[in-house]
Amino acid sequence: LLVASDAAGPTFRHNQFPDYKGTRAEMPADLVPQIPLVRHLLELVGVPCLELPGYEADDILATIAHQAVEAGGSCVLVTSDKDARQLLGPQVKLFNLRNNMMLGEAELQKDWGIRPDQVVDYLALVGDAVDNVPGVPGIGPKIASSLLQEYATLDGILDHINAISGVKRRENLTAHGATARQGRRLIRLESATPIEIPWDRAGLQRPAAEPLAGFLKSLGFKSLVTKVAGPAAGNAAGLA
Numbered sequence: 338l339l340v341a342s343d344a345a346g347p348t349f350r351h352n353q354f355p356d357y358k359g360t361r362a363e364m365p366a367d368l369v370p371q372i373p374l375v376r377h378l379l380e381l382v383g384v385p386c387l388e389l390p391g392y393e394a395d396d397i398l399a400t401i402a403h404q405a406v407e408a409g410g411s412c413v414l415v416t417s418d419k420d421a422r423q424l425l426g427p428q429v430k431l432f433n434l435r436n437n438m439m440l441g442e443a444e445l446q447k448d449w450g451i452r453p454d455q456v457v458d459y460l461a462l463v464g465d466a467v468d469n470v471p472g473v474p475g476i477g478p479k480i481a482s483s484l485l486q487e488y489a490t491l492d493g494i495l496d497h498i499n500a501i502s503g504v505k506r507r508e509n510l511t512a513h514g515a516t517a518r519q520g521r522r523l524i525r526l527e528s529a530t531p532i533e534i535p536w537d538r539a540g541l542q543r544p545a546a547e548p549l550a551g552f553l554k555s556l557g558f559k560s561l562v563t564k565v566a567g568p569a570a571g572n573a574a575g576l577a
Contacts, residue, residue: 339539340379341397344388350523357523358468374556381552382544389532395420399526402429404534413439420465420524422449423456450482458491461521470520473513475506491517 350357379386387397398414402424405412411428414421417435422445425431431440438444442453451459462481464472476484484501488494495514498507510517550566 338384338541339401339534340384340386341394341401342376342386342388343394344390344392346390348393349391349527350393353519353522356469378552381549383538383542385535385538387532387534389530392527392530392532396527396530397532399424399528400530400532401534403528405429420456420460420468420526423453423524423526424528425453425456449478451485455485455490457521457525458494459485460524461491461517462494464520465524468523470523471513471516472520473509473517475509480506491521 348357376386388394389397395416395418398416398421402412402414406426406428411430413430413432414424415432415434417433421431422440425440425442425445427442432438433440440448445451445453445456449456449459459478459481460470460472462473462476462484463478464470484494485491488497494501495510495517498510498514501507501510544565546566550562553561553565
């Protein structure tokens with residue numbers, strides 16, 4: 338079990354496109370002091386938290402997935418980020434904690450009508466408002482899916498603009514094709530980040546009960562303290 342986190346500061350994508358994620362609001366003030374608490378909790382339960390300046394957490398997930406597959410293993414990436422769908426494969430699945438759903442290649446095909454290797458081009462066409470990736474005006478999910486089903490790739494689509502139906506659609510693809518290609522570079526995850534994955538520390542283990550229970554108690558948890566340290570500790574936490 339490993340956790341990937343965004344490092345502070347800009348990433349290589351900001352060097353390519355200064356307005357990358359430029360529309361995102363600042364982190365809510367009440368969330369800021371919770372981050373070091375989460376990191377300390379991960380330390381106490383023995384789960385490595387990885388980050389790398391200049392890269393995003395998703396790039397680290399891509400690197401983990403790549404190394405796991407290269408070693409003949411498999412992995413489940415716990416994320417709701419749609420960019421991660423490009424990592425799907427026979428040995429890589431996604432799990433969304435928001436809806437408790439597992440996503441694989443078949444589910445992607447059913448949802449978006451495309452293969453994992455088409456995800457980057459799909460998102461480059463439709464854009465991503467969250468990351469401020471523009472996309473092509475007038476190209477929504479259904480149109481992007483149908484175009485990729487017919488022409489396979491973004492380059493294939495742009496090479497056959499004259500064969501695509503709809504005057505306005507052809508005009509938008511002609512005018513914004515370069516923008517889509519730039520977006521593709523931003524969306525594609527880096528699966529070879531220069532980070533050392535601590536596989537030797539990633540195995541599941543039972544954490545030391547006393548420090549973990551003490552930390553949870555300091556934050557006002559009760560039932561979790563009981564689960565970690567037993568009923569006696571839970572009763573003490575209730576009386577504290």
